Amino acid sequence: MSELKLIFAGPVGAGKTTAINVLSDKPSLNTDKAVSDVTAARKATTTVAMDYGCLNLNETQKIHLYGTPGQMRFRFMWELLTNELAADCAGLVLLIDNTRASPFRDLKYYAQEFSNLIARKKLIIGVTRSDLRAEPERAQYESWVEELGLTAEVVFLDARRKSDMLALLQRFIGDRVDADWPQLLADADNAPERTLPTVEQAPAQVSDYLGENIVMKDSIVDDVLNIKGVEGAALATAMGDIVTSSLDDTELDDFIGFMAGIVPVFEQVSDLGQVQSVVLKSDNSENLSVYVEEEQVLGVVSSNRTSVRILRQQLDDLLQWG
Structure with a gap:
């Protein structure tokens, strides 16, 4: 055989x-x-x-x-x-x-x-x-x-x-x-159609293809809060202006906006190419993950027990499914 x-x-x-x-x-x-x-x-x-x-x-x-x-x-x-x-x-x-x-x-x-x-x-x-x-x-x-x-x-x-x-x-x-x-x-x-195991799916909501630049909607902050371990989030423009935030800390909002300007500079002076995310980790409190898209940044505060790699994948799925 x-x-x-x-x-x-x-x-x-x-x-x-x-x-x-x-x-x-x-x-x-x-x-x-x-x-x-x-x-x-x-x-x-x-x-x-x-x-x-x-x-x-x-x-x-x-x-x-x-x-x-x-x-x-x-x-x-x-x-x-x-x-x-x-x-x-x-x-x-x-x-x-x-x-x-x-x-x-x-x-x-x-x-x-x-x-x-x-x-x-x-x-x-x-x-x-x-x-x-x-x-x-x-x-x-x-x-x-x-x-x-x-x-x-x-x-x-x-x-x-x-x-x-x-x-x-x-x-x-x-x-x-x-x-x-x-x-x-x-x-x-x-052949007659086979009865296959049911794969339950939500009704397809398909948007038009807009190229490879993903635009984060204001609602992304509410969506991210549904991810286990996430404690807050803020969306900012490339100019550092906060669009929407669930955080109670204005200094943290300002820092996330500041990162919108720092990341492009970091790309220019480093040999790492395009930077898609920056993670600030803490041993005894929350982590801050900043995700960079075209003209936008999303800052996510999460428990230090939450895997930042899994968090990134969860966010990618949210963005990929619109």
Whole structure:
């Protein structure tokens, strides 16, 4: 029996669980749990360990399908899958949700996080949910792939359609297995629709694509306060003027506004490139995280017991989902 392995990765809601459910011959193993963070605004459950399924291409060849959790707080599973369970995989399918505010940020982030695997394995980028928003288009993704120095094909697909997912597999491993792909695709098109595990999602609220510069609305302060461990926040313009704040400390407001002017100077005198966040940590009180966007800064005060990396990921999801 010839066996191959394939890993699916990408942000929450991109379609990893759905893709594996669609492809797997038998009900796939899912480790979905109810969410208690900002993801609840998008879907009711999220993968916390991994998804697993298996597809028999014929009597002698099968492919094992592994799906990673989308959230950084389960990053240990990324390392376990790529270094242990599926270290000998055929490659990585990186699914990107086309309705997120900045798909490029997701592409860049996950390409960096899985860079060791990408350096030695094949990569295909699958763009999902383009039926809900057509932009960015394929040419834009191909430009990003070139900018990031990646070698990867970009495929637009519907993770709910088995024929789409089989066509993706054919692109990926068609030269490594002796499978009757035309027949597999025909059978997928003609097969009765399967009942898949329900993935509860909030009604899609898709905004127009406005390019890669994310604009933070005034309501971001109220949204951030719903994140566990956050104790206050303030939004300021690039000129340092406070737009809205939940903080009772005017000096702290002024400091966050001051950081709006300091960060560009820091970028100019350092070799670090674009600065997206600055964190001031305390051992015995609150931390201050300042997040920098185009013409705006957001200051967030959080408990020193709150992971600043997880806080950043939670904020990114809020911004990505508008």
